[in-house]
Amino acid sequence: MIEIKNVNWVNLADKKIEVKDVSVPSENKLEIDGTGKFLMPGLVDMHTHISAASAKHYLYSGVTTVRNTGGNFEMLNLIDDVSPKIYATYRFIDGEPGLWGPTSYGNISTNDINTALAAVDELHKQRAKFVKVYGNIQGDVLKAVVKKSSELNLEVAADLLHTKTIDSITAADYGVKWLEHASSIVHSLYPDYNTQISVDEFERISQIEVSEQRLTEVLTHLIEKEVKIVPTLSLYRHLGDGRIFNPPELDQSHQMKLLDEDKVFTVNDQFNAIDAQLNDDFRRCQKWEYEQVKAITEKYLELDGEVYIGTDAPAGTWVYPGLSMVEELNEFKNFNLDAYEILKKATIEAKEVVGEDSGYLLINNNPVEDFSNILEIDTVFVNGKSFRHTDIEKYIVDADEMMKEFEQIEDKY
Template sequence: MNLSKNFILKNATIIDVESEIIFKGAIEVDHGTIKTIFSEDSDLPPEIESVDVEGKYVIPGLIDMHCHIKEDFAVQFVASGVTTVRNTAGNVFQLKKLIESPIDAPTPRVYSADRMIDGSPGLWGPTSYGNFVTDDPMEGRKEVRRQKDTGAKFIKIYGWISKEVMEAVVSEADKFGLEVSCDLIHASQVNALDAAKVGVKWFEHASGFIQTIYPDWYPSAEQAEWDKIDWEHPDKDKIKELCMQMIKYDLYLCPTLVIFDQINLWPDYWHPANAVAETFERAGGLKDFWVTTAEEYGDALKKQLGTQSQFIKDIAKTYADLGGTVVAGTDTPGGVWTLPGMGLHRELELFVEIGFTEMEALQAATIKAANSIKIKDIGTIKEGNIADMIILNKNPLEDIQHTKDIDKIIKGGRIYTQEEILKEIPSREYLDREQEKFLAEFEKIMSTNS
């Protein structure tokens, strides 16, 4: 929409995720920030342009706390109301354009790790721009220093890392005030409790918990180890006992329920019928990736990840019930049909399905998410905060599925329709050129630094 930099949303029904209240009022936006929140009966300044949102519900912009973003599908996040993402491994240099985009750009603000640190031979192959493979603790420390210099906001370690390298990475990261995140889904040498004891702060996918409860199990273990576990009816006493130990370390859990659920449901996966989802039906890009993944690895993924779905749900709910911090993320675009942006709405639905209230689900993708990464000016509708908001047609506190019913999105003070944002999807030709340029520049940087 073509509005001035200073405008008022009037007759808004505002959902305050911090105070857990819903009220009628008006929101003045001035040059990208929320300047004033007026009560329902307040007299609004007549000289300021206004937008009437009578009958609409306004919530903070959503935060996807676990994804792997690329410019290819960045705009679909914002078109879905996801205005901030936490990128859990990739390449900071490759994301430079997104990271440095203007506050009101139709792409999400990016809080990113750099390439993941894994053990040999590397689940995703040898060292590349997206992963670093080592069994040498000193090399692990050196990589942390390199990532700190690139601007990484946190460090990501992966499942084949050795305990010695993990300890070195956490120790080095701590020197620079960088938290360490782990994905231990495929781990066989370390488990969640091991990682917590050495100072790992973030547990993606609630990973490593099952290995702690069942030390002889891991995804590539013999079938006999799988058969010892009742996957449909997890042992809740053992889960609670472990969560009570883990919570002592004040850890953060990002369970990414949706990636497990989509794989578990495949081929009858969740797929909403809306304008954002339709963009992924086009030939090429992520559709081809998901179809190929399902065709080549669907059965293996269904066993290795889909089978864990109920366990991850029980771990997430138990940890939250004990007072632990659980935030919402998706692992987009991993697995099958984890739709960038829209996948987070499914994550919120799954939160509610496992027993979170609608307000608690919203908080997991707004205020709790923002607080967990110590960003104070997003995640709530509050004076002085960045003006990231979603205008919804229906009340999400009555039904969490209403978060998908989006009227407009406000990103950094600029009001967009979904259609306006989706027009910004880049062409395949542009993306191919950018990738070639990035690979050449990254190779040059690494050869210079070696």
């Protein structure tokens, strides 16, 4: 047990900061002088894709738990102790043609019900916490997957951003419990919309104004079906606006410097390659979707629907592991929530889903005054271990060994 003395405890439940002694679970017995510092629960990224190469970047930005929304069982097992707690699913289930290509180490692409049910069995044997489905999944396959998953006490999460056939109402009626990116709700509000429509058709649809009554009807139905949403607003915003950060100072942060200098996790190469392919028509569509999802999120919160905070890092462009949680926290300032409520949503409420992680952050400045202060970390406590910020910065994974393992896993599938 670690005893942190005289620290400013950020009491999110009671919306106050109180000076007190706090005990943090640890493998070691230690006493720390917390005078002048702040202690808060660790952040939870409720939609992300962690890897052995990126794991330390979550801790370096104060994320002590991740909800991994798609990946590979063997690859996640390569992650060592310098990592947040991982609440994971693994290969996701898509239709044919697969949006990420044919079946591989990260996905099962099929229109065959029996193949999809075998994929659910695989996830259950791997002790996945939930099942993830993707945008080209067929209706009959989705219904069968939900039924099988329910029998195994696994909820189904759906990323239906690119669906042409299954809107949020249909997904909820089938029994889907999570809409990642708040996806397919726009499809329920604009029945003719999908991401593959022509520019002219998008221009027509984007001029339609959905009534408050219709928005309320759709969202009320989802709430009655106990659907949770993770809007990933920063993802939409970066796809629309490019490399513009909220706040701009993130670009000069310790965390961005570490990401820029990382020779193993070279995510900027990926982002630059994707960004170069995005044309003005695509960006205009993403800006429109961003505004739609903001309105959906605001109304869902108003109606007491379950909304969680996640980033989708490192997908799309300029959405970084750990660091982008600050951007996403700032996005939630749009929704009539104060700083305590936003931080509670990103910690206490999220941990009611993923389980208590005993994660805490000892930081140098008040996170309630400015979410960017979360990045000024002294020590991260997670999984019974403590990591000084400088130690996380210096930690390097064995890239050669990791690549060898990855090639073997890729060959297997």
